[in-house]
Amino acid sequence: MKNSTVKLNALTFAAALLPALALYSCGPGSNYCLGAAVIAAALVSYPVARILRNGLLLPFSNISGRLKAFILADGRLETPLPKEGWSEAQGVVSGLNRLMLELGAYRAFHLNQVVEDRAKAQALIETITDGVLLVGERGRLIYSNQRALRLLGIPAQEQDITLPASVGEQAFAAAVAEALAGTDAALKAEVSVPPGPDGSPPGKEYRVISRRFDLATFKRPGRVIVIRDVTMEKEIESARETFFHMVTHDMRAPLSSIQGYAQLLEKDMPPGSGGKKHLQVIRRASARLNGMISDILNTVKLERGEMTLVPVRLEARDMCARVYELHAPLAARKGITLSMDLPAEDLFFSGDPRLLERVLCNLVGNSLKFAAAGGKVVISCRGAEGETLFGVQDDGPGIPREKQQEIFEKYAQLEEHKYMGFGLGLAMCRMAVELHKGRIWVESEEGRGSRFCFVLPCVPQAPPR
Numbered sequence: 001m002k003n004s005t006v007k008l009n010a011l012t013f014a015a016a017l018l019p020a021l022a023l024y025s026c027g028p029g030s031n032y033c034l035g036a037a038v039i040a041a042a043l044v045s046y047p048v049a050r051i052l053r054n055g056l057l058l059p060f061s062n063i064s065g066r067l068k069a070f071i072l073a074d075g076r077l078e079t080p081l082p083k084e085g086w087s088e089a090q091g092v093v094s095g096l097n098r099l100m101l102e103l104g105a106y107r108a109f110h111l112n113q114v115v116e117d118r119a120k121a122q123a124l125i126e127t128i129t130d131g132v133l134l135v136g137e138r139g140r141l142i143y144s145n146q147r148a149l150r151l152l153g154i155p156a157q158e159q160d161i162t163l164p165a166s167v168g169e170q171a172f173a174a175a176v177a178e179a180l181a182g183t184d185a186a187l188k189a190e191v192s193v194p195p196g197p198d199g200s201p202p203g204k205e206y207r208v209i210s211r212r213f214d215l216a217t218f219k220r221p222g223r224v225i226v227i228r229d230v231t232m233e234k235e236i237e238s239a240r241e242t243f244f245h246m247v248t249h250d251m252r253a254p255l256s257s258i259q260g261y262a263q264l265l266e267k268d269m270p271p272g273s274g275g276k277k278h279l280q281v282i283r284r285a286s287a288r289l290n291g292m293i294s295d296i297l298n299t300v301k302l303e304r305g306e307m308t309l310v311p312v313r314l315e316a317r318d319m320c321a322r323v324y325e326l327h328a329p330l331a332a333r334k335g336i337t338l339s340m341d342l343p344a345e346d347l348f349f350s351g352d353p354r355l356l357e358r359v360l361c362n363l364v365g366n367s368l369k370f371a372a373a374g375g376k377v378v379i380s381c382r383g384a385e386g387e388t389l390f391g392v393q394d395d396g397p398g399i400p401r402e403k404q405q406e407i408f409e410k411y412a413q414l415e416e417h418k419y420m421g422f423g424l425g426l427a428m429c430r431m432a433v434e435l436h437k438g439r440i441w442v443e444s445e446e447g448r449g450s451r452f453c454f455v456l457p458c459v460p461q462a463p464p465r
Contacts, residue, residue, distance in 0.1 A: 080097040080100075080101075125145045126145050126146060126147075128145075128147075129147065129229065130147065130226050130227060130228045130229075131144070131145065131147045131148030131149075131150075131151045131152070131225075131226070131227035131228075132144060132145050132147070132148055132224070132225070132226055132227075133148045133163070133224070133225040133226075133227075134222065134223075134224055135163055135180060135222055135223045135224075135225060136220070136222045137220055137221075137222070138162070139162045139163040139164065139165070139180055140160075140161075140162055141161040141162065141163060141166075142222070144161075147227075148225075148227060151169065151172065151206070151227050152166075152167045152168065152169050152172050152176070152227075153167065153168025153169035153172075154166050154167065154168060163176055163177075163180060164176040164177040164180065169193070171191055171192065171193045171194070172191055172193075172206075172208070172227070175189040175191050175208040176208070176225065179208060179210035179223060179225055180210075180223055182210065184212075185211065185212050186209070186210065186211045186212070187209070187210040187211075188207065188208070188209050188210075189207070189208045189210075190205070190206070190207055190208075190230075191205070191206040191207075191208055191227075192204075192205055192206075193205075193206065203231075204229060204231045205229070205230050205231045205233075205234045206227055206228060206229055206230060206231075207227075207228045207230045208225065208226075208227055208228075209225070209226045209227075209228065210223050210224070210225045210226075211223070211224050241300060244296045244300070245296070245297075245300055248293045248296045248297055251289070251293055252290075252293055255286055255289055255290055255293070256290075258282065258286045259283060259286045259287065259290070262279045262282045262283045262286065263283060265279050266279040266280065266283070284330075291358075291361070291362075291365070292424075294358060295358075295362070295424045295425050295428045296424060298355065298358065298428050298431075298432065299410065299424050299427055299428045299431065302428065302431035302432060302435060303431065307355070307432075307435065309351075309352045309355070309435065309436075310352050310353075310354075311350045311351055311352055312350070312351075312352075312353060313348060313349075313350055313459060314348065314349055314350065314351055314353055314356070315346055315347065315348055316342075316346075316347035316348075316349060316381040316388050316390065317342045317343070317346065317347065317381060319353070319356065319357055319360060319381075320340055320342060320360070320379050320380075320381050320390070321340070321342075322357065323357060323360045323361055323364055323379060324338065324340050324364075324379055326361065327361070327364050327365065327368060330365075330368055331368055331377065334368060334371070334373060335373035335374055336368055336371050336373065336374070336375050336376065336377055337375070337376045337377070338364075338368070338376075338377050338378075338379070339376070339377075339378050339379070340378070340379045340380070341378050341379070341380040342380065342381060343381070343382060343383065345383075347381060347382075347383050347388050347458065348458065348459050349388045349456045349457065349458050349459055350457070350459045351436050351456060352436075355432050355435075356432065356436065356456075358428075358432070359428075359429045359432050359433060359454065360379075360390060360392070362425040362426070362428065362429050363392040363429065363452045363454075364377065364379060364392050365425075366392075366425065366426070366452070367392050367393075367394035367396065367450070367452070368394075370394070370396040370397060371394045371395065371396045372396065375394060375395050375396065376394065376395050377392065377393070377394045378391075378392070378393045378394075379391075379392055380392075380393070383458065384455065386457065386458050387438075387455040387456065387457055387458055388455065388456050388457075388458050389453060389454075389455050390453065390454050390455070390456075391451055391452065391453045392451070392452045392453075393449065393450070393451040393452075394449050394450055394451075395448075395449040396449050396450060397446070397447065397449075398444045398445050398446040398447050398448050398449055398450055399442060399444040399446070399450055400446055401444075404441075404442050404444060407426050407442070408426050408427060408429070408430040408440065409427055410424060410427040429454070433454045433456070436456055436457075437456075437457055438454055438455050438456040438457070439454065439455050440452070440453070440454035441453055441454075
């Protein structure tokens, strides 16, 4: 402020002296006149400088200092600027006071929101049973809940945690290192923690899920890692597999007897008798049960890698025709038009005929199951770029887009069609087709039917005989 006052006095003195010097240089003068001019300039400049200082310099100097203090105080206005100087300067001061007050209130509001949101998020993350970690560059731990630290064997009071170096539980070390080193957007790994020496604590099964994200502040990638206890899920899965395996083996023998004796009795019945129709119902029901048992056994074998393929050279149109003949009576009873759309030329491929025919039977059976009376189901096959494309199209209710991948998983069923089977048919189809190096998918719109497709690699056409 003092330096500014000195500069202002010098400027006003120079401004007052210049006219006197100009007059002196233009006419005859004396040293007396020059001295009088200097004295007059000094007398005039002092009050002018004082007026300018109080009216402009002092208010704006206060503004500069107070703005610096406002910034250093993180947007808090301790005391408002005093209204000094000319009316124009006072107007500027009033506007700045109002602006700083509003900025302070705005900042305080958003700061409270951030603190509140952080508290909510922290309470939520600490409540869940999963371990959650947020990891930045070079494995630096940004945030984690207490559950994650306990699972990884990291002391809660440890500072500057770097993963995977800080992981104390060795069972997780490899999975965490793989999650951080991976370049995929999402990764998943299974971890088994063995039981303690005396069986306590018991062994546990965990699933480590990792997903990449960008740190908004630094525009740099990081990883969020979730550690989930799936011990109970694995136990339930194992128990269910054991139960299904036991039931299917125990059911297959009596079911074969039912089918055999029903067929023998049907031969002895006179045509058109009511008993013959009842036996046909028994045979159809037992055939359906036999198909469900086959699905269970095939699914278990495919999942365990125990399925042994017996590949032979097959012709696509022949397989479609056999499946058509098997399902034509069922379609007729339900009032559904079952038809085939086949090419004129032969389409050869290699595969296990029993397993692939079961795949096509499952797809046709599903379409007939969900199609309404008067509907249509079409079995088709086509050659497409070195592959054989099979399709089963219906005009049923369709499948929601978000469920079209899920239905190929084990035990998955649409809500409105639950309890119409085990939910293994499409899962078995997917595993069987993939075992043959093929692909399977569904094209569907709600209310407009579905088309299930799978492709298998072609083999060269048979040489002419």
